[in-house]
Amino acid sequence: MDKIEIFKALSNETRLSIIEWLKEPEKNFPPQGGHFDDVVDLKGGVCVGSIRDKAGISQSTVSHYLDMLQKAGLLLSERRGKWTYYRRNEETLAALSDYFGHEI
Amino acid sequence: MDKIEIFKALSNETRLSIIEWLKEPEKNFPPQGGHFDDVVDLKGGVCVGSIRDKAGISQSTVSHYLDMLQKAGLLLSERRGKWTYYRRNEETLAALSDYFGHEI
DNA sequence: ACATTATATCTAATATTCGCGATATGTCAA
DNA sequence: TTGACATATCGCGAATATTAGATATAATGT
Numbered sequence: 001m002d003k004i005e006i007f008k009a010l011s012n013e014t015r016l017s018i019i020e021w022l023k024e025p026e027k028n029f030p031p032q033g034g035h036f037d038d039v040v041d042l043k044g045g046v047c048v049g050s051i052r053d054k055a056g057i058s059q060s061t062v063s064h065y066l067d068m069l070q071k072a073g074l075l076l077s078e079r080r081g082k083w084t085y086y087r088r089n090e091e092t093l094a095a096l097s098d099y100f101g102h103e104i
Numbered sequence: 105m106d107k108i109e110i111f112k113a114l115s116n117e118t119r120l121s122i123i124e125w126l127k128e129p130e131k132n133f134p135p136q137g138g139h140f141d142d143v144v145d146l147k148g149g150v151c152v153g154s155i156r157d158k159a160g161i162s163q164s165t166v167s168h169y170l171d172m173l174q175k176a177g178l179l180l181s182e183r184r185g186k187w188t189y190y191r192r193n194e195e196t197l198a199a200l201s202d203y204f205g206h207e208i
Numbered sequence: 209a210c211a212t213t214a215t216a217t218c219t220a221a222t223a224t225t226c227g228c229g230a231t232a233t234g235t236c237a238a
Numbered sequence: 239t240t241g242a243c244a245t246a247t248c249g250c251g252a253a254t255a256t257t258a259g260a261t262a263t264a265a266t267g268t
Contacts, residue, residue: 008115012255048215059214059215059258060218061257063217067216081214082265096204116225152245152246153245165226167247170245171247183234183245186243187244188244
């Protein structure tokens with residue numbers, strides 16, 4: 001867990017919002033995965049387009065942001081057909097919360 | 105509590121270390137306030153010079169860093185004669201810990 | 209095979225941060 | 239009141255971040 005990389009990733013209004021929005025995906029985004037015939041478990045993941053719509057920034061920027069958050073260990077992604085679904089990496093977030101509770 | 109400003113302030117190895125060092129000032133820094141005749145309560149504060157020595161960076165940079173950390177609400181400062189003593193602002197740090205425990 | 213759609217990557221202009229030396233300010237001691 | 243010391247501020251070039259348009263890749267449907 002690279003704390004510096006994590007704090008840099010969180011040092012931006014939009015990126016911090018993405019993390020917060022993804023805490024309650026069904027509340028903050030439209031239903032996901034309606035395109036699929038068979039039922040797939042998206043684990044609360046949200047596709048890039050939905051995040052882009054919510055954030056109101058360009059596609060390339062949101063893609064870059066999601067990559068930064070993933071590289072920092074804050075998000076996980078899974079590709080399903082044409083779509084990539086991003087969800088929170090609760091493991092890292094719990095470790096971070098732990099860090100603040102004890103080290104800081 | 106401006107979270108973005110806080111995360112920016114913590115997005116630097118030296119600045120994050122300063123916050124950690126100041127959790128246990130007597131362990132990480134030489135005894136403070138030896139210059140004073142009468143006993144003054146420094147509340148665990150450490151002077152800029154000691155922080156500069158520990159961090160191994162220039163005086164102007166450490167002064168700037170301490171200012172950033174203070175503006176973000178993470179540090180408090182108190183001037184005593186020629187020296188300025190910096191200590192943690194536990195109120196903000198507790199609020200931040202709370203944020204991670206609940207919002208994130 | 210080809211057009212369409214979703215996402216990722218490349219490129220580049222602009223903005224911000226980093227970290228230092230130089231200089232200013234404030235404080236004390238002689 | 240002058241000199242010495244601690245800290246703060248200024249100014250700057252270098253490095254890095256921001257953000258978007260253009261383009262590439264990957265998957266799907268016809």
